[in-house]
Amino acid sequence: MNKVALITGITGQDGMYLAELLLSKGYVVHGLRRRSSLANTARIDRIVEEANRGEQRMFLHYGDLTDSTNLVRLVHIIRPDEIYNLAAMSHVHVSFDTPEYTANADGIGTLRLLEAVRLVGLTEKTRVYQASTSELYGLVQVVPQSETTPFYPRSPYAVAKLYGYWITVNYREAYGMYACNGILFNHESPVRGETFVTRKITRAVARIASSLQQTLVLGNLSAKRDWGHARDYVDAMWRILQQSEPEDYVIATGQTTEVREFVRLAFKEVGIEVAFDGEGPDEYGYVVSCSNSDYWLSAGQKVVEVNPRFYRPTEVDLLLGDSAKAQSKLGWKPASSLADLVKEMVAGDLEETRRVVDLRKLGYSVSLDSE
Ligand code: NDP
Numbered sequence: 088m089n090k091v092a093l094i095t096g097i098t099g100q101d102g103m104y105l106a107e108l109l110l111s112k113g114y115v116v117h118g119l120r121r122r123s124s125l126a127n128t129a130r131i132d133r134i135v136e137e138a139n140r141g142e143q144r145m146f147l148h149y150g151d152l153t154d155s156t157n158l159v160r161l162v163h164i165i166r167p168d169e170i171y172n173l174a175a176m177s178h179v180h181v182s183f184d185t186p187e188y189t190a191n192a193d194g195i196g197t198l199r200l201l202e203a204v205r206l207v208g209l210t211e212k213t214r215v216y217q218a219s220t221s222e223l224y225g226l227v228q229v230v231p232q233s234e235t236t237p238f239y240p241r242s243p244y245a246v247a248k249l250y251g252y253w254i255t256v257n258y259r260e261a262y263g264m265y266a267c268n269g270i271l272f273n274h275e276s277p278v279r280g281e282t283f284v285t286r287k288i289t290r291a292v293a294r295i296a297s298s299l300q301q302t303l304v305l306g307n308l309s310a311k312r313d314w315g316h317a318r319d320y321v322d323a324m325w326r327i328l329q330q331s332e333p334e335d336y337v338i339a340t341g342q343t344t345e346v347r348e349f350v351r352l353a354f355k356e357v358g359i360e361v362a363f364d365g366e367g368p369d370e371y372g373y374v375v376s377c378s379n380s381d382y383w384l385s386a387g388q389k390v391v392e393v394n395p396r397f398y399r400p401t402e403v404d405l406l407l408g409d410s411a412k413a414q415s416k417l418g419w420k421p422a423s424s425l426a427d428l429v430k431e432m433v434a435g436d437l438e439e440t441r442r443v444v445d446l447r448k449l450g451y452s453v454s455l456d457s458e
């Protein structure tokens with residue numbers, strides 16, 4: 088019998104990679120999608136189509152983590168072997184504007200899902216993965232951060248996820264459920280949401296190189312993140328649910344990089360050398376040299392600006408994970424390097440940019456969204 092999985096957040100970055108992975112392992116995959124006025128399934132349309140060419144192996148259901156009766160009904164109908172709770176309002180900066188909704192979806196939403204499993208009587212059958220986060224460490228006291236490092240959340244998002252973390256532990260201890268937290272550090276890909284910093288940077292690099300954008304406007308350039316590839320990280324999620332005992336795991340690369348350095352690496356991919364000058368809001372990035380004759384950038388040209396509107400009221404300055412436990416118990420390690428990741432992301436955005444340029448050459452009016 089094929090295993091049955093339910094993925095909440097299937098239309099997001101990780102949902103896409105996880106659905107692909109589970110289908111490749113023979114699972115039947117059910118996904119929770121939100122109703123929206125415009126289609127929100129762009130990331131998974133191809134996967135759904137391929138999965139359902141013969142016998143149907145992928146199913147999408149309307150629902151929302153703020154709607155418990157819907158979750159109970161779906162868990163009752165699907166009776167999943169595994170649930171991956173990836174749905175969340177996942178943007179740290181936005182959570183300062185929508186703190187109550189974030190708490191509802193990311194914190195109580197996790198409870199609703201666990202409670203659905205319990206109410207339907209599936210505590211012995213269904214294994215639950217909770218998408219916990221390195222943001223829990225927040226105001227970091229210990230470097231690197233592992234499963235035993237104390238938490239100090241620094242945003243409404245992280246505080247909501249703290250509740251999600253502990254309610255998962257509590258359902259494991261109280262009801263003997265196989266429920267686990269993956270404490271994942273930042274992971275990115277060409278389908279990363281456009282307002283997270285890596286994708287914002289790679290998209291801007293492609294557009295600036297193609298003369299579709301003048302400058303990249305960012306916030307705190309000194310923040311340091313442990314960035315991995317989403318494809319590697321969904322593999323860790325799956326492994327976490329295949330063990331004999333339910334436990335929590337840190338998933339990270341063990342390398343940390345400044346936002347400023349990510350910018351430099353991304354521009355380097357298109358042959359543009361960038362340097363930085365100034366400090367705080369007065370800092371800017373400028374072109375030192377451009378070795379690609381396709382691009383019309385000249386030395387001294389300003390390509391990066393800092394605007395405090397992208398600063399957060401409370402920031403997480405430094406994240407660096409220690410995934411030794413996952414490496415020894417799950418046999419997991421990241422396959423992609425940061426250099427591979429930057430290359431793949433810039434290539435993806437260049438392709439998108441070329442499409443826009445080509446359409447404009449044909450006389451079509453194509454508008455570009457921006458942050
Ligand atoms: P995305 O923002 O790309 O995807 C989030 C998903 O959740 C989308 O499918 C979104 O739907 C859905 N969603 C949002 N709110 C609700 C809701 N109220 N009810 C149902 N679905 C909802 O996130 P990622 O794929 O990057 O991350 C997956 C999970 O992992 C998230 O929980 C995130 O907080 C967590 N995480 C992510 C890390 C990362 O670096 N990527 C690191 C650590 C943890 P829609 O498409 O309609 O918006």
Ligand code: GDR
Pocket residue numbers: 177178179180219220221222271272273274282283284285287304305306307308310311312346397398399402403
């Ligand atoms: P993060 O990711 O907050 O770590 O949360 P994000 O890419 O948003 O920020 C990373 C760092 O970059 C700094 N930064 C900017 N960030 C954004 N978004 N936009 C900017 O213009 C900008 N300029 C500088 C930020 O201040 C921050 O320090 C991500 C999400 O995926 C969470 O859901 C997940 O839990 C954590 O990673 C681990």
